[in-house]
Amino acid sequence: xxxxxxxxxxxxxxxxxxxxxxxxxxxxxxxxxxxxxxxxxxxxxxxxxxxxxxxxxxxxxxxxxxxxxxxxxxxxxxxxxxxxxxxxxxxxxxxxxxxxxxxxxxxxxxxxxxxxxxxxxxxxxxxxxxxxxxxxxxxxxxxxxxxxxxxxxxxxxxxxxxxxxxxxxxxxxxxxxxxxxxxxxxxxxxxxxxxxxxxxxxxxxxxxxxxxxxxxxxxxxxxxxxxxxxxxxxxxxxxxxxxxxxxxxxxxxxxxxxxxxxxxxxxxxxxxxxxxxxxxxxxxxxxxxxxxxxxxxxxxxxxxxxxxxxxxxxxxxxxxxxxxxxxxxxxxxxxxxxxxxxxxxxxxxxxxxxxxxxxxxxxxxxxxxxxxxxxxxxxxxxxxxxxxxxxxxxxxxxxxxxxxxxxxxxxxxxxxxxxxxxxxxxxxxxxxxxxxxxxxxxxxxxxxxxxxxxxxxxxxxxxxxxxxxxxxxxxxxxxxxxxxxxxxxxxxxxxxxxxxxxxxxxxxxxxxxxxxxxxxxxxxxxxxxxxxxxxxxxxxxxxxxxxxxxxxxxxxxxxxxxxxxxxxxxxxxxxxxxxxxxxxxxxxxxxxxxxxxxxxxxxxxxxxxxxxxxxxxxxxxxxxxxxxxxxxxxxxxxxxxxxxxxxxxxxxxxxxxxxxxxxxxxxxxxxxxxxxxxxxxxxxxxxxxxxxxxxxxxxxxxxxxxxxxxxxxxxxxxxxxxxxxxxxxxxxxxxxxxxxxxxxxxxxxxxxxxxxxxxxxxxxxxxxxxxx
Numbered sequence: 001x002x003x004x005x006x007x008x009x010x011x012x013x014x015x016x017x018x019x020x021x022x023x024x025x026x027x028x029x030x031x032x033x034x035x036x037x038x039x040x041x042x043x044x045x046x047x048x049x050x051x052x053x054x055x056x057x058x059x060x061x062x063x064x065x066x067x068x069x070x071x072x073x074x075x076x077x078x079x080x081x082x083x084x085x086x087x088x089x090x091x092x093x094x095x096x097x098x099x100x101x102x103x104x105x106x107x108x109x110x111x112x113x114x115x116x117x118x119x120x121x122x123x124x125x126x127x128x129x130x131x132x133x134x135x136x137x138x139x140x141x142x143x144x145x146x147x148x149x150x151x152x153x154x155x156x157x158x159x160x161x162x163x164x165x166x167x168x169x170x171x172x173x174x175x176x177x178x179x180x181x182x183x184x185x186x187x188x189x190x191x192x193x194x195x196x197x198x199x200x201x202x203x204x205x206x207x208x209x210x211x212x213x214x215x216x217x218x219x220x221x222x223x224x225x226x227x228x229x230x231x232x233x234x235x236x237x238x239x240x241x242x243x244x245x246x247x248x249x250x251x252x253x254x255x256x257x258x259x260x261x262x263x264x265x266x267x268x269x270x271x272x273x274x275x276x277x278x279x280x281x282x283x284x285x286x287x288x289x290x291x292x293x294x295x296x297x298x299x300x301x302x303x304x305x306x307x308x309x310x311x312x313x314x315x316x317x318x319x320x321x322x323x324x325x326x327x328x329x330x331x332x333x334x335x336x337x338x339x340x341x342x343x344x345x346x347x348x349x350x351x352x353x354x355x356x357x358x359x360x361x362x363x364x365x366x367x368x369x370x371x372x373x374x375x376x377x378x379x380x381x382x383x384x385x386x387x388x389x390x391x392x393x394x395x396x397x398x399x400x401x402x403x404x405x406x407x408x409x410x411x412x413x414x415x416x417x418x419x420x421x422x423x424x425x426x427x428x429x430x431x432x433x434x435x436x437x438x439x440x441x442x443x444x445x446x447x448x449x450x451x452x453x454x455x456x457x458x459x460x461x462x463x464x465x466x467x468x469x470x471x472x473x474x475x476x477x478x479x480x481x482x483x484x485x486x487x488x489x490x491x492x493x494x495x496x497x498x499x500x501x502x503x504x505x506x507x508x509x510x511x512x513x514x515x516x517x518x519x520x521x522x523x524x525x526x527x528x529x530x531x532x533x534x535x536x537x538x539x540x541x542x543x544x545x546x547x548x549x550x551x552x553x554x555x556x557x558x559x560x561x562x563x564x565x566x567x568x569x570x571x572x573x574x575x576x577x578x579x580x581x582x583x584x585x586x587x588x589x590x591x592x593x594x595x596x597x598x599x600x601x602x603x604x605x606x607x608x609x610x611x612x613x614x615x616x617x618x619x620x621x622x623x624x625x626x627x628x629x630x631x632x633x634x635x636x637x638x639x640x641x642x643x644x645x646x647x648x649x650x651x652x653x654x655x656x657x658x659x660x661x662x663x664x665x666x667x668x669x670x671x672x673x674x675x676x677x678x679x680x681x682x683x684x685x686x687x688x689x690x691x692x693x694x695x696x697x698x699x700x701x702x703x704x705x706x707x708x709x710x711x712x713x714x715x716x717x718x719x720x721x722x723x724x725x726x727x728x729x730x731x732x733x734x735x736x737x738x739x740x741x742x743x744x745x746x747x748x749x750x751x752x753x754x755x756x757x758x759x760x761x762x763x764x765x766x767x768x769x770x771x772x
Contacts, residue, residue: 003028011038017372024364032302032350032358036365039268039306040275043536046371049502050534053512057519061528063491065187072113072193072264073181074530076491078556081187082449085119088127088180088457088496088552090535095177099144103177104152105238105310110181111158112264115247116313118191118254119183122431123444124153126163126179127457127496127550128420131172133412133733138167141175142420149179150423155240156247160424161432162442164457167412173540178496178533180552182455184446191254193263195277195285195316195342200260202285202340204270205329206246206312208295211303212237242311242334249332250313256328258321265312271305271365273314274340274348278362279369284347287340289357301350301357316342381506386599387466392585395595397662402716404594405638406725408668411593414635415729438647439565440482440631441555452563454488454555460634461546466587467602468510472517472549474602474672477610478633479553480525484614485629485675487564487621488555490525495532495551500544502536510547511536518549524607525614527553564621566630567647573627573704574684577637579613579674580697581658583665589634590668604671613673616696620677625687627678636668640676641701642722645709651719653710654702678704 008018059068065075073087091106131138263273329336350358364370433443441454458479464471500507709716
């Protein structure tokens with residue numbers, strides 16, 4: 001087969017990259033070798049269009065136990081001799097084509113990144129973005145993705161403890177599926193993804209290799225088009241039961257002391273794990289591909305190298321200790337086959353039935369080695385002129401606030417996502433502490449450590465679209481705010497940066513400034529970036545998705561007594577707004593969904609105000625002065641108040657105290673750096689004294705009531721009426737459409753007639769939420 005520039009283009013390599021490969025090798029590569037470069041130099045593996053900006057993020061901290069990006073996941077010290085391992089990654093393109101397997105294998109892959117390091121996963125989260133929920137395509141994607149996440153996570157036995165879901169037109173063709181995993185490991189017992197020791201044997205363990213996932217890394221580095229369905233083989237197929245066995249076997253062999261290095265075979269399969277482990281250890285490998293266990297006959301060398309079949313690991317074992325490892329994998333009924341040895345050449349030599357199929361320099365293939373590092377052009381997007389032209393006075397202040405609030409809490413971005421999360425097992429392992437006591441971040445007991453973790457994923461992508469720099473800061477700030485409001489101390493972040501085509505200067509501008517904003521916020525909150533994932537090319541012929549830098553943040557609760565929940569506790573407690581109300585409706589759900597304004601600035605945000613707010617909330621919680629704390633985000637103040645009342649069925653009697661602010665901005669605006677707190681009347685004086693001492697603004701809102709809601713002297717009904725609207729909004733949309741069928745009568749805590757109630761409500765209020 002003649003290899004030329006056309007071949008390279010078909011493999012998504014540029015002409016310049018093809019010429020550089022020839023220069024590196026001193027010859028024209030054969031097809032197998034060119035395939036290796038095509039996946040290793042893809043954006044998904046090499047970060048070639050993002051790495052220069054990623055290096056500018058704060059990547060060091062006193063509690064980091066490995067350098068950012070050095071291992072499969074981030075590792076931070078939580079004290080008492082333990083570390084927390086965590087990472088978030090995307091599986092967007094596979095989920096767009098085959099939502100069930102795309103989402104399922106995303107969950108499997110991120111868990112492998114955790115236990116590859118020797119940690120046991122204890123919690124999973126996800127961040128999902130879909131298009132218009134009324135459309136059949138969106139409902140197909142939602143049903144498939146949710147089923148895939150639930151199936152894999154539930155079978156694997158790790159609880160899904162939190163997440164976020166948004167619905168926006170911009171994600172119609174290209175949904176975002178970001179999966180996060182968190183694990184615990186004893187300090188000093190981690191395993192590195194490194195190959196060392198000349199002559200040490202190299203093993204492939206886990207599932208047999210097939211043709212599923214072929215070229216998945218390259219597939220993930222291209223736009224979604226009408227022809228993308230033809231690339232279905234690039235979507236992997238997962239087996240959670242096999243992964244459960246692989247988890248237990250890998251953790252067991254680590255205890256033998258025989259493991260030198262281990263790496264998950266995720267994107268780019270064998271070529272990626274052999275190249276990265278060799279380059280990191282400064283060694284080479286000789287691999288006999290004919291020894292790789294396969295589930296399909298007559299696989300070619302390049303197919304074996306590029307396959308992304310799931311539930312596989314590459315492990316380097318200390319020579320002479322093979323027997324103990326083989327016995328463990330035999331016990332778990334898992335294939336374990338030596339396929340090669342470590343060499344001192346720095347070269348990867350791949351053989352097939354005795355024939356040399358490829359010889360590659362390991363260092364030349366990998367990120368930080370010979371992989372390209374590009375400077376891309378960027379310029380301010382033209383749509384910024386529309387944002388700057390927005391005039392809030394063009395929006396009339398509504399007279400019927402109650403009607404607006406009813407519509408607001410039924411918007412899918414705000415409404416209860418229980419149709420989704422009840423399909424996930426959140427209780428397996430019995431460590432999830434947030435099931436009946438909700439807080440702004442998910443609280444998970446880290447058994448055996450004497451600690452608990454607070455975990456969250458956050459990003460309002462519309463804020464980032466409006467102002468990439470400010471929106472990037474807000475994503476980090478909201479994550480930290482959720483951790484702090486739950487009583488924990490933020491530790492660090494992992495990120496999943498979902499953007500459009502990096503060759504479009506206006507889209508690349510979004511990426512550059514979002515990264516700058518994230519970096520500045522991380523420095524302010526002392527939450528270093530431990531690693532993550534960049535996903536470009538999230539777009540279709542109609543345009544790109546909203547820029548979505550998803551932030552996964554972990555915090556630590558040293559003392560469970562400091563844990564704080566978001567729900568009101570008893571009638572008579574006093575309610576305050578901490579922070580300052582603003583005359584601001586920018587980029588709010590109220591403005592965007594109810595008033596159909598696409599272009600407006602990001603909401604008010606000042607990082608110094610945000611930082612001071614965090615310090616004050618920490619102090620009040622430590623001093624045991626508060627009953628509840630809940631941050632104000634999507635839906636504004638009214639949504640925060642309602643959500644604070646739902647869990648215990650408590651109402652509230654409140655007034656607008658800032659008379660110089662328009663009512664829609666006060667109740668529905670999303671200006672940042674604000675939280676709702678409640679405290680006993682006895683503690684109110686001390687709460688205000690401490691806020692005054694810290695120079696933190698606050699406003700008296702009112703009191704907690706038995707169950708009724710009174711807004712500025714107007715009776716708004718019973719809290720349960722509002723909870724029903726909030727809880728059933730998404731189910732009503734799905735049942736009305738008839739596109740997604742699920743037996744909602746089995747939802748925990750609901751009556752057997754819920755389905756009929758949903759249909760009745762949908763018939764009465766049809767049209768109120770249509771089109772959101």
